[in-house]
Amino acid sequence: MLKPSPSQAIAPPPGPVPAAGSAIEVDGLYFAYDGEWVLEDVHLSIPERTFLAVLGPNGSGKTTLLKLLLGILKPARGRVRVFDKAPELVSERFGYVPQNTNINQSFPVSVGDVVLMGRLGRGLRLRRRTKRDQELVRTALERVGMWSKRDRKMAALSGGERQRVLIARALAVDPRVLFMDEPTASVDAVFQTELYSLLKTLNETMTIVVVSHDLSVLSSYVGAVACVNRKVFYHDSAELTTEMIDRVYHCPVELIAHGFPHRVLRDHRDS
Amino acid sequence: MWSILQLEFMQHALAAGMLAALACGVIGPLVVVNRLVFLAGGVAHAAFGGIGLAFYFGFAPTAGALSFSLVSAMVMGSITSGRRQRSDTIVGVLWAVGMALGVVLIDLTPGYNVDLMSYLFGSILAVPASDLPVMAALDLLIVLVIGLFYRHYLAISYDEEFARVAGVPVRLLYFVLLALIAVSVVMLIRIVGLVLVIALLTIPAYMAEQRTGSLWTMMMVSAALAMVFTIAGLGLAVAANLSSGASIILVAAGCFFLDLVVTRLRQGMGRPSGAAS
Numbered sequence: 001m002l003k004p005s006p007s008q009a010i011a012p013p014p015g016p017v018p019a020a021g022s023a024i025e026v027d028g029l030y031f032a033y034d035g036e037w038v039l040e041d042v043h044l045s046i047p048e049r050t051f052l053a054v055l056g057p058n059g060s061g062k063t064t065l066l067k068l069l070l071g072i073l074k075p076a077r078g079r080v081r082v083f084d085k086a087p088e089l090v091s092e093r094f095g096y097v098p099q100n101t102n103i104n105q106s107f108p109v110s111v112g113d114v115v116l117m118g119r120l121g122r123g124l125r126l127r128r129r130t131k132r133d134q135e136l137v138r139t140a141l142e143r144v145g146m147w148s149k150r151d152r153k154m155a156a157l158s159g160g161e162r163q164r165v166l167i168a169r170a171l172a173v174d175p176r177v178l179f180m181d182e183p184t185a186s187v188d189a190v191f192q193t194e195l196y197s198l199l200k201t202l203n204e205t206m207t208i209v210v211v212s213h214d215l216s217v218l219s220s221y222v223g224a225v226a227c228v229n230r231k232v233f234y235h236d237s238a239e240l241t242t243e244m245i246d247r248v249y250h251c252p253v254e255l256i257a258h259g260f261p262h263r264v265l266r267d268h269r270d271s
Numbered sequence: 272m273w274s275i276l277q278l279e280f281m282q283h284a285l286a287a288g289m290l291a292a293l294a295c296g297v298i299g300p301l302v303v304v305n306r307l308v309f310l311a312g313g314v315a316h317a318a319f320g321g322i323g324l325a326f327y328f329g330f331a332p333t334a335g336a337l338s339f340s341l342v343s344a345m346v347m348g349s350i351t352s353g354r355r356q357r358s359d360t361i362v363g364v365l366w367a368v369g370m371a372l373g374v375v376l377i378d379l380t381p382g383y384n385v386d387l388m389s390y391l392f393g394s395i396l397a398v399p400a401s402d403l404p405v406m407a408a409l410d411l412l413i414v415l416v417i418g419l420f421y422r423h424y425l426a427i428s429y430d431e432e433f434a435r436v437a438g439v440p441v442r443l444l445y446f447v448l449l450a451l452i453a454v455s456v457v458m459l460i461r462i463v464g465l466v467l468v469i470a471l472l473t474i475p476a477y478m479a480e481q482r483t484g485s486l487w488t489m490m491m492v493s494a495a496l497a498m499v500f501t502i503a504g505l506g507l508a509v510a511a512n513l514s515s516g517a518s519i520i521l522v523a524a525g526c527f528f529l530d531l532v533v534t535r536l537r538q539g540m541g542r543p544s545g546a547a548s
Binding site for chain 1: 304419420422423425426428429430432433434435436437438439440443444480483484485486488489
């Protein structure tokens, strides 16, 4: 278990926990944009310390699902529970790496200050940055190999470096759940390998949800896969044998891009 | 030149200019990085409705302008934050409605010949001494709020969604910022008039953004630039007997374009031709 810090402790779920050690529960969730269903009847039960890959073609609703889990979007029907609470009530312990790393590119801010944003905490508390804040910022930047560039302007970084900084910002939160939306979209292959091994280490203490449209994430240490294409199909670790991951990974990416993940994973209708 | 500075109205004008420039330096960068330039313009013009109302009912025009700009800022804010689509249209409509309302109300005010130009284009040379403490108090309010919640404003300006997930009360901070924008706009109407407010909110901030590495240095630099533009514009206005508000804006705009050209030329020299992005 994570050691909750006194200021940010999330009270353990009261009474007997329904699904033992469940981090994320989604029940009959529907979501629509402009009257068109993007997600239909989604049910998920993700145990704590799962490393979940959310896969699906572009426009399948992956990012929408992630934003619903984060509490940024509200479901039209159904509900999301994270540690048995509405996500927006526990989201200060979410590490969120957004998909778009090009937001506000010319914004005058240093790498260190962006990562420090992960230490703001809930509400409008006026507090100076503590030793712990500084340590978490430093550790996070070291983990993504950006500590030496902490004083650089964000605008002066490459796309891949910006992505690393946003990953560090999410780690500085000291999260219980790490949500990443296409974290390898603009990083090079070397860092991608580093990132996956970092995620493996982090997975020992936290739940990880990685959204991806490419299958390379399956070459990492994912423990479960959710295939999204308006409906969501969940494949847990029992299904994900090494051999299967190997097969998925060596299949052409188009397989999933065209919406046929079923050929490599067990047919959804069976489950 | 020194003899001019001995004149009381000139001293008031300079003091008012500095106070307004400070507000503009702190708020302008937030307007620019949060892409609220159009909204700020809308608030400035909608304030004219309040000025008309003040004349019609016979209360202080500044109170009318302040209440109208506060209300319109809140209305525009709730529309733009709720439904992003077409929000610019609604800002544009409120912008025009405020102006039209002001003009009609002044038409209806019996036997009163209002100097519209001073509200549209500023009247820094006519700032009464009694306005200065009010402006100083508003400056203090702006600096205090932004100073105390600087890290929060930095976070929501840089990445609102991340800040929301982290538990920062994004909506509350956003509406407080809109209120501060409304206050600054009313102060700036005194100096350069409601038509020209946008220029003084954006030009110093834009020039500062190119030269600074953090939001707070951007604020300091844009406050300094706004002060320089105000002093230089005021000097130009007095020396050549021109309108003060327009002179200030033209000085600012002149520096802005000069800066753009110099930057372009420098980039052109630094890189092989055709590589400039």
